[in-house]
Amino acid sequence: MANILIVDDAEIIRISISxxxxxxxxxxxxxxxxxxxxxxxxxEYSPDLVLMDISMPEINGIKDGIDALCEIMKINSLAKVxxxxxxGEQRLVMEAxxxxxxxxxxxxxxxxxxxxxxxxxxxx
Amino acid sequence: xxxxxxxxxxxxxxxxxxxxxxxxxxxxxxxKYVSDAYVEISEYSRDELIGKPQNIVRHPDMPSSIxxxxxQTITSGKTWKGEIKNLKKNKGFYWVKATVTPQKxxxxxxxxxxxxxxxxxxxxxxxxxHDQIQNLLNNIEDGFLTFDKNFTxxxxxxxxxxxxxxxxxxxxxxxxxxxxSNDKEQKETFLFGCKQLFQTDCLETKEIYLSLLPxxxxxxxxxxxxxxxxxxxxxxxxxxxxxxxxxxLESKIKYKQKMQKMFITIATHxxxxxxxxxxxxxxxxxxxxxxxxxxxxxxLHTFKGLFSQxxxxxTIESIxxxxxxxxxxxxxxxxxIKLANIFNRDIKMITDVFGDxxxxxxxxxKIEVNQIDKITSELEKVIEKSNDNNYxxxxxxxxxxxxxxxxxFNMLKVHEITVANIAKAKxxxxxxxxxxGSKDILVGRxxxxxxxxxxxxxxxxxxxxxEESEIRKKYNKSKKGKIVCKFELLNNNIILNISDNGKGLNxxxxxxxxxxxxxxxxxxxxxxxxxxxxxxxxSNDFSMIDYIDKFSGRGMGLASVKxxxxxxxxxxxxxxxxxxxxxxxxxxxxKKEIGxxxxxxxxxxxxxxxxxxxKELNTTVNNTFCGESINTDNYYSTIxxxxxxxxxxxxxMDEQLIEKTFQYFVQDNEIINQNQIKENLTAEVLxxxxxxxxxxxxxxxxxxxxxxxxxxxxVILETFMQNNHSTLMRIETEYGNLELLVIVxxxxx
Numbered sequence: 124m125a126n127i128l129i130v131d132d133a134e135i136i137r138i139s140i141s142x143x144x145x146x147x148x149x150x151x152x153x154x155x156x157x158x159x160x161x162x163x164x165x166x167e168y169s170p171d172l173v174l175m176d177i178s179m180p181e182i183n184g185i186k187d188g189i190d191a192l193c194e195i196m197k198i199n200s201l202a203k204v205x206x207x208x209x210x211g212e213q214r215l216v217m218e219a220x221x222x223x224x225x226x227x228x229x230x231x232x233x234x235x236x237x238x239x240x241x242x243x244x245x246x247x
Numbered sequence: 248x249x250x251x252x253x254x255x256x257x258x259x260x261x262x263x264x265x266x267x268x269x270x271x272x273x274x275x276x277x278x279k280y281v282s283d284a285y286v287e288i289s290e291y292s293r294d295e296l297i298g299k300p301q302n303i304v305r306h307p308d309m310p311s312s313i314x315x316x317x318x319q320t321i322t323s324g325k326t327w328k329g330e331i332k333n334l335k336k337n338k339g340f341y342w343v344k345a346t347v348t349p350q351k352x353x354x355x356x357x358x359x360x361x362x363x364x365x366x367x368x369x370x371x372x373x374x375x376x377h378d379q380i381q382n383l384l385n386n387i388e389d390g391f392l393t394f395d396k397n398f399t400x401x402x403x404x405x406x407x408x409x410x411x412x413x414x415x416x417x418x419x420x421x422x423x424x425x426x427x428s429n430d431k432e433q434k435e436t437f438l439f440g441c442k443q444l445f446q447t448d449c450l451e452t453k454e455i456y457l458s459l460l461p462x463x464x465x466x467x468x469x470x471x472x473x474x475x476x477x478x479x480x481x482x483x484x485x486x487x488x489x490x491x492x493x494x495x496l497e498s499k500i501k502y503k504q505k506m507q508k509m510f511i512t513i514a515t516h517x518x519x520x521x522x523x524x525x526x527x528x529x530x531x532x533x534x535x536x537x538x539x540x541x542x543x544x545x546x547l548h549t550f551k552g553l554f555s556q557x558x559x560x561x562t563i564e565s566i567x568x569x570x571x572x573x574x575x576x577x578x579x580x581x582x583x584i585k586l587a588n589i590f591n592r593d594i595k596m597i598t599d600v601f602g603d604x605x606x607x608x609x610x611x612x613k614i615e616v617n618q619i620d621k622i623t624s625e626l627e628k629v630i631e632k633s634n635d636n637n638y639x640x641x642x643x644x645x646x647x648x649x650x651x652x653x654x655x656f657n658m659l660k661v662h663e664i665t666v667a668n669i670a671k672a673k674x675x676x677x678x679x680x681x682x683x684g685s686k687d688i689l690v691g692r693x694x695x696x697x698x699x700x701x702x703x704x705x706x707x708x709x710x711x712x713x714e715e716s717e718i719r720k721k722y723n724k725s726k727k728g729k730i731v732c733k734f735e736l737l738n739n740n741i742i743l744n745i746s747d748n749g750k751g752l753n754x755x756x757x758x759x760x761x762x763x764x765x766x767x768x769x770x771x772x773x774x775x776x777x778x779x780x781x782x783x784x785x786s787n788d789f790s791m792i793d794y795i796d797k798f799s800g801r802g803m804g805l806a807s808v809k810x811x812x813x814x815x816x817x818x819x820x821x822x823x824x825x826x827x828x829x830x831x832x833x834x835x836x837x838k839k840e841i842g843x844x845x846x847x848x849x850x851x852x853x854x855x856x857x858x859x860x861x862k863e864l865n866t867t868v869n870n871t872f873c874g875e876s877i878n879t880d881n882y883y884s885t886i887x888x889x890x891x892x893x894x895x896x897x898x899x900m901d902e903q904l905i906e907k908t909f910q911y912f913v914q915d916n917e918i919i920n921q922n923q924i925k926e927n928l929t930a931e932v933l934x935x936x937x938x939x940x941x942x943x944x945x946x947x948x949x950x951x952x953x954x955x956x957x958x959x960x961x962v963i964l965e966t967f968m969q970n971n972h973s974t975l976m977r978i979e980t981e982y983g984n985l986e987l988l989v990i991v992x993x994x995x996x
Contacts, residue, residue, distance in 0.1 A: 220455055
């Protein structure tokens with residue numbers, strides 16, 4: 124029963140993650156298409172979990188998911204942000220982890236993967 | 248001892264005694280003094296040691312040579328150093344590093360020996376353990392190694408690391424340098440990830456970093472996977488596994504799957520495939536240099552798209568390569584040739600599977616067999632009804648019926664898989680079945696039941712005929728069994744031969760079984776020749792093995808072959824050799840309805856005859872119909888054509904007609920009345936007519952040899968007519984009748 128914020132510039136990803144999460148019994152409280160929007164959504168809704176795409180177009184100086192992550196961590200040092208990444212972005216993910224991300228999901232996203240991460244982060 | 252104050256000497260001596268394993272012996276090696284440490288480690292009491300020879304602590308594992316050397320050294324006044332294994336009182340052991348030195352008096356004469364020992368048991372244990380571990384590591388196929396937070400590789404690693412990493416030694420080296428020497432990016436990722444891992448305390452976070460480290464790496468010649476484990480001492484364990492070969496296998500499998508996909512797509516999109524392939528062939532004829540670049544790019548791109556729909560992977564990749572070269576301005580003539588080669592290879596793969604004619608642009612359509620049957624039965628009704636013998640219709644009827652014919656080769660080819668499967672199931676070492684024969688020989692569908700029944704011949708060969716490898720070896724036979732199936736068309740018969748190189752049939756067993764089944768008696772057997780005895784195997788329930796399994800034992804396999812063979816009016820000859828193997832020769836008449844042939848032949852001649860009568864003899868033809876009986880009062884002549892079949896052609900002409908013919912030949916109005924000449928004329932005409940007609944005969948009759956015209960006795964003629972297929976055609980002209988008799992003699996060879 125967690126509140127989730129989905130951040131991804133691709134609509135199909137936002138839609139599929141929403142569908143899976145709803146099936147798993149969670150609420151999609153907000154969606155964002157870029158890092159800047161993500162920060163403002165986070166401020167407004169304080170979601171339990173943020174699913175953040177790592178590479179997104181730059182808006183307002185927020186270059187990508189990692190920048191957004193840093194800002195969110197500043198807002199709430201206990202924020203749970205999970206990066207959504209494609210194959211080949213290991214280096215970026217490492218950086219995200221070092222900056223406070225709690226984990227990552229490899230695309231293509233599946234219900235199982237989301238279930239596992241929810242379990243791990245203890246977000247029942 | 249130098250400079251020690253006396254009060255401290257005792258203290259020091261005690262210290263020594265407690266901690267240093269000391270002993271003093273006399274010149275004969277008898278123990279005079281032992282320190283406390285000696286007593287402690289040897290577990291003997293002082294009393295048990297004093298007065299005993301020092302070899303009381305000698306361990307049986309120690310070779311005596313070492314003590315010989317020791318004794319030689321010290322008795323010559325020198326000091327000996329070495330490692331010795333000693334025996335405890337309770338039979339335990341301990342290792343020492345010993346120094347044995349002679350004790351001399353002031354004159355330099357040896358008065359005894361002293362030995363100082365250092366306990367190295369733990370060290371020895373450690374070395375032994377290390378050797379064991381190293382032994383283990385050296386025999387593992389994978390590469391194990393460990394490294395610390397400074398990325399330094401530690402001493403113990405498995406030998407295979409050296410193979411995988413192409414190094415002579417890796418201890419103390421930097422793992423990142425060695426592993427990722429050729430890939431800066433991966434090295435960077437590896438270093439960063441490991442550093443973060445080492446820095447953080449949280450185990451879960453460590454695991455996350457671990458999962459992000461490079462899992463696969465290509466290092467010059469090897470492709471290997473990397474697995475990571477965090478060890479209790481916070482070092483990292485690396486497991487390297489060489490998957491170069493595995494990947495080759497995987498890519499081979501993937502390639503095969505791609506090919507299969509291509510075949511399926513092309514089979515289901517035949518028209519598109521043919522069209523595309525034709526247009527690409529045409530496209531390839533042009534030198535690429537002569538085509539304007541943009542047009543070339545467009546064409547290539549379009550072709551690439553179309554080929555990708557047909558899944559012709561190799562051609563697609565080759566086109567892609569050319570596009571790249573075009574972009575880089577590096578296109579040469581050779582590239583087009585290379586593309587053509589790869590394209591042709593794809594084509595060859597397709598035609599190998601589907602047949603050479605598959606891709607020919609000749610249009611072919613599918614027709615169902617019932618449709619043909621419907622048409623032929625309608626046509627037959629029409630022919631029956633018509634009074635006018637429409638021979639052309641009959642010929643057309645025959646052609647249509649033959650549309651259903653199939654290649655005998657294809658009918659037999661299906662057995663290739665069956666043979667392979669049975670051979671595998673019965674564990675027999677066999678060459679793949681070879682079908683030899685022309686793919687152009689077409690036979691009626693009635694052959695199918697027969698060719699299907701041949702599975703029993705094949706399975707008998709494999710199961711009972713061809714021996715196991717060891718037995719074949721024992722008899723110096725060729726290592727692999729072989730079954731050959733070949734056929735040819737000869738004298739209007741299909742000669743089909745199936746032979747194996749197994750152990751043939753056991754005549755005695757056949758005789759025994761034949762008698763048992765009451766097919767013959769002990770006495771009658773004596774009158775039979777070998778071939779007749781062999782033929783018993785085709786009888787019902789004739790099985791010479793005691794068990795019944797999935798493949799054999801029921802005794803009806805060959806019986807069904809015989810049954811189908813008889814339906815085709817065929818015969819079989821068996822050749823049996825206990826060493827060379829068994830062979831079946833089937834002879835099956837090629838055309839079932841020879842009777843039809845007489846009609847067809849007659850039609851052909853009648854056709855030409857009518858033309859001849861009208862054009863050459865200037866007669867009018869009134870009616871043509873089937874005659875019922877021959878009138879040998881007329882002049883006639885008979886010519887036999889022999890060869891594939893034996894056919895008799897007889898021509899009967901009314902007198903008036905003969906006279907007209909004479910005029911044609913002689914151009915003389917003189918009336919002839921000598922029978923001889925009249926008969927000669929008939930013969931001449933028949934010869935001419937046959938010469939004109941033979942090209943129109945069905946294929947089986949075109950290679951005939953014309954005999955000499957004769958006059959056959961009418962009784963003989965009538966006998967022939969009764970016993971064979973014959974047709975009598977009568978043509979009515981204004982000058983009388985002409986009759987043609989065609990008799991196709993059944994092959995009684």
